Structure formats: C-alpha cells, structure tokens
Amino acid sequence: MIASSKHGTGSRALLVYFSRPGENYWEGGRRDLDIGNTKRLAQLIAARSGCDVYEIRAADPYPRAYDPTVQRNVREQDQDARPVIAGGLPDLRRYSTVLLGSPVWNVRAPMIMSTFIESADLRGKTVLPFVTYAVSGMSAVDDGYRDALPRSDVRDGLAVRGEDIDGADSDIEAWLRANGLG
Ligand SMILES: Cc1cc2nc3c(=O)[nH]c(=O)nc-3n(C[C@H](O)[C@H](O)[C@H](O)COP(=O)(O)O)c2cc1C
Numbered sequence: 001m002i003a004s005s006k007h008g009t010g011s012r013a014l015l016v017y018f019s020r021p022g023e024n025y026w027e028g029g030r031r032d033l034d035i036g037n038t039k040r041l042a043q044l045i046a047a048r049s050g051c052d053v054y055e056i057r058a059a060d061p062y063p064r065a066y067d068p069t070v071q072r073n074v075r076e077q078d079q080d081a082r083p084v085i086a087g088g089l090p091d092l093r094r095y096s097t098v099l100l101g102s103p104v105w106n107v108r109a110p111m112i113m114s115t116f117i118e119s120a121d122l123r124g125k126t127v128l129p130f131v132t133y134a135v136s137g138m139s140a141v142d143d144g145y146r147d148a149l150p151r152s153d154v155r156d157g158l159a160v161r162g163e164d165i166d167g168a169d170s171d172i173e174a175w176l177r178a179n180g181l182g
Pocket residue numbers: 018019020021024025033035036037038039066069070071073102103104105106107108132133134135136137161162
C-alpha cells in the first residue's frame with residue numbers, strides 16, 4: 001500500500017523499501033531491532049523529501065533471528081530466487097523518480113528487490129538507490145540495479161551504516177539535493 005507523504009498529494013517521487021525487523025548486526029555484536037534500519041532511514045528520507053512511500057513485504061516473512069535469515073538469503077542468492085511480494089504493487093505511472101532502499105545482504109540487495117524491479121515498470125525513470133549496511137558499504141547494489149535496469153537512469157546511491165542513521169541528516173540532505181529532491 002502506498003502511504004502519501006505529509007506534504008500532501010502530487011509527489012513525483014516514490015520511495016520503495018524493504019527492511020527486516022529483528023536480530024541484526026550491531027557494533028560487532030547483535031541487537032534486536034523493533035524497526036529495521038532501512039525502515040528508519042526510509043522514514044528520514046521521506047520526511048525530508050516529501051515523497052510517497054511503499055514498503056515491500058515478503059509473502060513468506062524472513063525470520064527475526066539473524067543466522068536463519070543469512071542461511072535463507074544464501075539459498076535464495078544461489079538459486080537466483082524471486083521471493084514473492086505480499087499484496088499489490090504500486091502504480092508507478094505518476095512517478096518520475098523511484099528511490100529504492102534495502103539492507104545489504106551478502107554484498108548484494110536482497111533477492112526480493114529483484115522481484116520488485118522485474119515486476120514494476122521502471123523504464124525511463126530516475127532510480128535512486130539507498131542501503132543500510134554493517135561493514136561493506138554500497139557493495140554491488142547500485143551497479144546491480146544499473147545492470148538490471150538499462151533503460152532507467154540509475155544514480156549514485158546513498159549508503160548509511162545501520163548504527164549511524166541518527167547522524168545521517170546532512171548526508172541525506174546532500175544526496176537529495178544532488179538529485180533534485182532537496
Ligand atoms: C542476511 C543478512 C546478510 C547481511 N549481509 C551484509 C553484508 O554483506 N554486508 C554488510 O555490510 N552488512 C550485511 N548485513 C547487515 C545489514 O546490511 C545491516 O544490519 C542493515 O542495516 C540491516 O537493515 P534492516 O534492519 O533494514 O534489515 C547483513 C544482514 C543480514 C540479515
């Protein structure tokens with residue numbers, strides 16, 4: 001479901017994100033997150049840019065436990081799987097820009113992001129990738145989108161370490177401004 005931004009209707013940008021609450025990496029240890037890191041970053045970006053928001057949810061939700069999630073993701077990457085998205089997809093026709101957010105999973109985007117970009121029609125649109133991560137930064141995520149979306153204008157992405165989201169305001173602002181959304 002699409003949530004309209006508090007800045008009202010008429011937004012030309014849609015923020016699409018996937019995030020998993022639960023046990024995750026945190027400062028070298030583990031922490032149980034009620035709200036996933038990428039969701040928190042997505043909320044900050046949406047508040048600043050006034051874009052609409054669509055959350056990708058897995059029809060078969062990922063475990064809250066970290067290790068089984070890692071194992072499932074390795075299996076899905078090995079099988080080049082396309083995990084099913086729960087509910088309907090957004091109608092992208094009124095948006096010229098789509099922000100695509102996810103965690104980094106095993107140096108790539110989660111496979112459910114491939115499900116999304118192959119199901120949605122992103123041709124001719126500007127795509128702004130963003131990720132949260134523990135150690136490996138943007139990794140192959142934005143290049144992966146460039147390969148998969150040759151008919152979209154995939155811009156340089158924003159990568160924020162999960163533990164640093166609260167201090168990321170100026171990076172978010174600069175990235176949005178560089179892409180005409182600030
Ligand atoms: C299955 C899995 C694989 C991960 N792989 C990486 C990785 O390759 N590089 C990295 O820096 N962080 C990795 N992480 C850590 C997450 O990217 C990081 O904690 C992120 O902020 C989680 O976002 P979320 O709470 O929105 O899911 C991984 C986490 C999980 C659960």
